[in-house]
Amino acid sequence: MAGPPNNSPEASPSDEQVGAPISEAEAIERLRQSQDPSQQYYGAWWLGRMRSQHPEAVPLLRLALRQRRPRDLGAGVEENAVARNAARALGKLAPLALAVVSDLLEVLEDPDDGLREAAARALGDLRAQKAVAPICRRLASGPQQAGAPRPGTPRLMEPCEALLEALGSIGLATEPVLAVVEPFVDHERPLIRSAAARALLQLSGEARWGAVLVNLLEHPQLQVRRAALMDLGAAGWRPALEPIRRTLAENSLKLMALRGLVEQGSGEPSQPALLACMDELL
């Protein structure tokens, strides 16, 4: 098996590698040793993927989270890659990981925006209410500043997509939170618009935000249509059934979105109609 990719913030072993499994004890050992960061990277990923409830998993992931330093892309598997995977894994390990929310909040202030992104997603997954205020602070300067392009990179000044999605997942629907999120519905990048509409739909349940996502299902870029599918699924927006069925994208993603409509949503169209549509797409 090839080692994990070096410096992509999105890098994670593909799900297919689960087929050649290691044991939980082996994953713990790989994370514990400190000679080979690529083994730590894989161990951290494995513990999250398998939602390990091993008593040592969270303490070791917490140590890995601290094993970070200014980003150095030339240094093989850079240590922040291990910290990023540790953060992602912690997001999947509720309730045990709730004990380390304060560590994740610290990472949310890290200079490395890739780490902030991973921490935001984990805090969203853990539905950590304590994260709402610091996330709102990160976004408060709005699309023109927090959402401005970072010179010389394809990224933004803040990992807006992850921060917005976390607010939606945590679900604290107060006026100040809505006021921070709403301007991002007009961001120039469609993926940010999608993330903002998803969060607003989750927080307020208002149909106008569902309509923004349904419109994005007709965007000319496949990548945007895919994101809108995932966001409609996360929000469980059942009125989107027909547009989801019709949009041009892989059936695999439509099925994931429809699963979200079944599990997260309520009302019309009803469950049998949703399941019948899923049957068709298999």
Next chain:
Amino acid sequence: MDECTAAGIHRPEQNDGRGLERLVAAVRGADSSEALLSSTEDLAASGDPEAAPVLVEVLGFNNPGAAVAAVDGLIRLQGAAVEALLQLDAENYGARAWAVRALAGIGDVRGLELLVDALGSDVAASVRRAAAKGLGNLQLAQLPAPEQERILQRCLQALLAASADGEWVVRYAVAVALEALASRLQSRGQPLQALLAGLRSLDGDRDGNPPVVQLRARLALERIQQSWV
């Protein structure tokens, strides 16, 4: 673009030899992704059994849009497409994955072994999912009863084994296929009992079945029981 390849217009002359030749030439000569897609759609729409080997070729072109159109065309050809699909080069993984979808959609028993094999061992969940659905929908009415029973048994065993698949969407497809299979079992004997046990295991959260899989399995169990009343 050649006027014969305008999509959606039925022209009887396409079905003579020259019409087909032109459609095939358009597919083979396509010099862009868009041209390949539209020429494949036209060839698929011809409904000509002679188009099958060329549509199978398209499955190997690494162009998902054109492959979807080719799969649709092959499913429309039904049994006439099966031989061409079975002759596919097993080494061409991408093409094979599309062929599984086509065979699953056609439901011809000659595809049985390939579907069983794909469900049990393909690396892509999307292929295993299609194979599972296909195993629930094989057309058996023309076969003698003992042969039907043998094939149903084979489908049942493969589906029950896949009810422990690592991906939820494959388990979902297994629930759908088991429901389809139940109506075709001749008796309520041991095979049906095994089938129901399989659905009941999908209706529990023991193996981390997400709610959507449990709901689908429960719906299948309810419909099977209603069919007895």
